[in-house]
Amino acid sequence: MSVIFCVSMFFLWRHHGxxxxxxxxxxxxxxxxxxxxxxxxxxxxxxxxxxxxxNVFLMLSMVLLSFGLSSRRGRRPRYSxxxxxxxxxxxxxxxxxxVEQSLLARxxxxxxxxxAVGLVMLLDVxxxxxxxxxxxxxxxxxxISCVGFLLRPLFLLASSDAAGPVEGAYWLVVSISxxxxxxxxxxxxxxxxxxxxxDSIKSDAQVDALSGLFNRRGFEARVVxxxxxxxxxxxxxxxxxxxxxxxSINDRFGHxxxxxxxxxxxxxxxxxxxxxxxxxxxxxxxxxxxxxxxxAIVAQAVAxxxxxxxxxIAPAILSNEFxxxxxxxxxxxxxxxxxxxxxxxxxxxxxxxxxxxxxxxRQAD
Numbered sequence: 001m002s003v004i005f006c007v008s009m010f011f012l013w014r015h016h017g018x019x020x021x022x023x024x025x026x027x028x029x030x031x032x033x034x035x036x037x038x039x040x041x042x043x044x045x046x047x048x049x050x051x052x053x054x055n056v057f058l059m060l061s062m063v064l065l066s067f068g069l070s071s072r073r074g075r076r077p078r079y080s081x082x083x084x085x086x087x088x089x090x091x092x093x094x095x096x097x098x099v100e101q102s103l104l105a106r107x108x109x110x111x112x113x114x115x116a117v118g119l120v121m122l123l124d125v126x127x128x129x130x131x132x133x134x135x136x137x138x139x140x141x142x143x144i145s146c147v148g149f150l151l152r153p154l155f156l157l158a159s160s161d162a163a164g165p166v167e168g169a170y171w172l173v174v175s176i177s178x179x180x181x182x183x184x185x186x187x188x189x190x191x192x193x194x195x196x197x198x199d200s201i202k203s204d205a206q207v208d209a210l211s212g213l214f215n216r217r218g219f220e221a222r223v224v225x226x227x228x229x230x231x232x233x234x235x236x237x238x239x240x241x242x243x244x245x246x247x248s249i250n251d252r253f254g255h256x257x258x259x260x261x262x263x264x265x266x267x268x269x270x271x272x273x274x275x276x277x278x279x280x281x282x283x284x285x286x287x288x289x290x291x292x293x294x295x296a297i298v299a300q301a302v303a304x305x306x307x308x309x310x311x312x313i314a315p316a317i318l319s320n321e322f323x324x325x326x327x328x329x330x331x332x333x334x335x336x337x338x339x340x341x342x343x344x345x346x347x348x349x350x351x352x353x354x355x356x357x358x359x360x361x362r363q364a365d
Contacts, residue, residue, distance in 0.1 A: 002033035028064035089113025138188035211266035219280030237296035
């Protein structure tokens with residue numbers, strides 16, 4: 001099962017390389033597969049060194065799962081805590097395997113260490129203020145896994161009073177529970193991956209490939225929510241921009257040069273707009289910026305900073321043969337104004353800037 005999970009995650013990672021945590025999960029299940037293989041030879045050969053090595057791989061696979069969950073959240077893994085947990089658990093395993101032999105002590109330290117790593121994973125998932133349904137499922141599965149690890153020593157204690165080979169019965173329980181824990185965790189991970197892939201596909205459908213900005217669909221969906229939050233004291237503002245004489249630029253210098261200009265203007269617009277602004281390429285050479293509620297006062301400054309910065313860098317794009325410019329129209333939203341009305345007023349201001357000679361900014365009344 002671990003090999004199947006590993007291969008499946010590897011191919012998912014190959015197709016969705018931007019989700020790097022999938023590769024870490026694949027490595028975790030590859031390590032777990034090695035662990036089960038070493039365990040097989042450890043019991044066949046009755047070799048305590050191989051048994052210790054298998055437990056090292058088991059601990060490493062759990063640590064890698066924790067790394068993957070941290071990576072998914074864009075956070076630095078908890079290296080120090082995980083290193084301490086692994087060192088204590090594996091150090092105790094070595095001591096009670098080769099210095100003072102005690103099966104019960106080995107079971108307590110190993111499973112306590114695995115449960116502690118599971119607790120770190122729980123913290124990574126639970127730390128999100130808003131969790132999706134699949135994250136709730138993963139949280140529950142990790143919790144069940146932690147409980148499973150903690151119950152193993154209790155099973156050994158309960159079996160110690162029974163007649164017969166206690167160690168053999170314990171390792172049978174371990175084998176079955178490991179298979180269940182492995183499968184359950186994988187189900188949760190695959191559900192999270194599927195959710196993230198769908199979100200990535202949905203996000204890609206709302207982003208313009210050439211500029212890297214939102215397209216009209218992505219822009220409108222976000223602007224509607226922003227306009228709903230504005231008040232009379234904290235209005236939003238729309239900035240529309242259009243590259244001047246863009247058709248003649250394409251005709252004279254070719255579409256590849258036109259694409260370079262669009263990319264350069266997009267980067268300039270994104271750089272000069274506030275971090276929480278919604279920036280989009282609406283189509284062709286037309287761009288839009290929605291300044292969220294409370295930032296309408298900086299609309300003129302944002303437009304002027306973008307206009308002057310682009311005018312400065314634009315000549316170099318076409319080897320100083322021509323200096324493209326851009327015109328801007330601004331409209332400050334009134335309370336209760338919808339998107340179409342706001343766009344229409346900003347568009348009329350942009351048309352005024354165009355008709356008055358281009359390379360300038362005009363604001364709607």
